[in-house]
Every structure is written in structure tokens, then in C-alpha cells.
Amino acid sequence: MVVKIDHIGVAVSNLDESLKLYTEMLGMELGGTESVEEQKVRVAFLPIGDTELELLESTSPEGPIAKFIEAKGQGIQHIAFRVDDIDAALAELKAKGVRLIDEKPRYGAGGARIAFLHPKATNGVLVELCQRG
Ligand code: ZN
Numbered sequence: 708m709v710v711k712i713d714h715i716g717v718a719v720s721n722l723d724e725s726l727k728l729y730t731e732m733l734g735m736e737l738g739g740t741e742s743v744e745e746q747k748v749r750v751a752f753l754p755i756g757d758t759e760l761e762l763l764e765s766t767s768p769e770g771p772i773a774k775f776i777e778a779k780g781q782g783i784q785h786i787a788f789r790v791d792d793i794d795a796a797l798a799e800l801k802a803k804g805v806r807l808i809d810e811k812p813r814y815g816a817g818g819a820r821i822a823f824l825h826p827k828a829t830n831g832v833l834v835e836l837c838q839r840g
Pocket residue numbers: 714715716761785787835
């Protein structure tokens with residue numbers, strides 16, 4: 708079902724400061740930024756080989772990233788696994804009785820189709836399934 712790690716999502720309170728850290732301290736390059744209104748986030752992509760780091764800054768105190776930081780502080784928020792067919796993957800997980808946050812895929816940053824599994828189903832790890840192209 709899972710092909711590779713598509714990206715790792717990191718919650719940050721200040722996107723520009725975090726970008727500086729990753730680009731200046733670690734020499735990584737900014738692949739692009741994007742706002743995802745539905746998720747109330749501003750996202751920056753930092754490609755690493757064939758995967759990437761996704762920095763997420765909340766654009767609203769009500770957003771999921773703001774709530775995450777409030778509860779746990781800045782840090783790794785989710786791991787995104789690439790799948791070839793997200794509809795088939797969700798159907799298979801549903802058939803296995805896996806608890807899902809998203810029963811149906813929605814659009815995430817970069818035009819990807821994404822869906823989150825419930826962290827209770829994965830021992831506390833917020834897993835995102837991600838299909839591209
Ligand atoms: Zn993500």
C-alpha cells in the first residue's frame with residue numbers, strides 16, 4: 708500500500724524563522740511556499756532527495772497546527788506516506804476497521820490528494836496518506 712515517505716510535517720510557530728534555520732544552518736533549499744486555506748496553514752517545502760520536509764505555520768489560532776503547538780509545542784506533527792491509489796488505500800483500511808480522520812480524500816498542499824488516519828489507530832503517530840499526480 709505504502710510506497711515511500713512522501714514528506715514529514717513539522718509544526719512551527721514562525722515559518723520565516725524556521726526557514727532560516729533549515730536553509731542557513733543545514734544548507735537545505737526552499738522548494739516553495741503555499742497557503743492552504745482549508746487547513747489554515749502556510750506551508751513551506753524543503754526537498755531532501757526524493758522526499759521533503761513540510762514546515763507548517765498556522766494562519767489562525769483555531770487551526771489544527773495552532774492547536775497542536777498549544778498542546779505539544781513545536782515539532783514533528785505528522786508523517787506522510789505516499790500511496791499510488793488513495794481511494795483503494797482508504798477502502799482497504801476501512802475494511803480492516805482502521806479509524807480514519809478523513810473517510811474521503813481531500814486536497815492538500817501541492818495539489819496532492821491526502822487523508823489522515825486517526826492517531827489512536829497508529830499508536831500516537833499522525834499518519835497522512837498522500838497521492839500525487
Ligand atoms: Zn502533510
